[in-house]
Ligand SMILES: NC(=O)C1=CN([C@@H]2O[C@H](COP(=O)(O)OP(=O)(O)OC[C@H]3O[C@@H](n4cnc5c(N)ncnc54)[C@H](OP(=O)(O)O)[C@@H]3O)[C@@H](O)[C@H]2O)C=CC1
């Protein structure tokens with residue numbers, strides 16, 4: 597019997613896109629959510645992925661996505677909450693930033709988990725994976741709202757792991773620098789690389805490897821994998 601699809605949110609680019617491609621390479625059916633249309637999303641469609649547009653900026657958008665998802669599948673192998681916005685604290689926009697970050701990093705995973713857990717209860721292996729951030733370990737001077745919203749996501753991992761066991765495993769992945777953004781200048785890149793013991797920009801494959809471990813291990817739940825190049829050692 598064909599495996600149930602794996603849902604990855606925010607997989608129109610970068611880490612989510614890479615993980616979607618690698619899951620397709622491994623023969624998994626894939627559903628992604630995306631916000632802005634991109635050529636890469638057409639490439640995923642050509643490989644058989646289902647791409648559903650989603651805006652998690654308010655409750656209505658999140659619930660609309662949940663309704664649309666239910667029209668495309670009655671089972672899921674896993675839900676990967678990857679969608680995210682990385683924005684600094686901006687004077688004059690503090691509350692709006694906090695609202696946006698709370699919605700995408702906490703309310704969307706919370707409502708999707710509550711409303712879609714039933715799709716994971718099909719008797720086979722089932723996982724929810726929250727992509728957090730190593731920054732929750734100590735906070736951030738310039739991304740206070742971002743770090744707080746990711747810390748809330750870490751706590752959702754614990755609560756949902758307890759609540760959905762034993763049918764569904766729930767874990768997190770806490771990356772630190774994985775992949776620079778195109779507009780990151782040389783000085784920023786040098787400073788960011790110096791913040792970890794291993795000092796490299798590893799690329800998205802290290803997140804796919806972590807995802808693979810959590811999907812394949814039947815005895816891990818309620819944990820968060822740190823993938824940070826040893827930042828905690830510096
Ligand atoms: N890249 C890195 O080095 C690190 C990444 N992480 C985490 O890893 C994950 C993947 O990182 P990365 O690939 O860089 O992520 P991106 O910054 O590329 O964001 C992923 C996607 O999330 C979507 N998204 C953002 N806000 C919303 C929203 N309100 N509703 C729906 N979709 C939304 C974006 O869609 P669109 O572009 O169409 O707007 C984007 O394509 C994230 O959770 C991130 O926090 C953690 C530490 C380091």
Ligand SMILES: Nc1nc2c(c(=O)[nH]1)N=C([C@H](O)[C@@H](O)CO)CN2
Nearest residue numbers: 680681682729772773774775777788
């Ligand atoms: N949604 C995103 N979250 C984060 C990103 C990103 O590009 N998108 N990038 C980082 C940085 O790499 C940081 O870990 C090191 O400077 C953090 N989160």
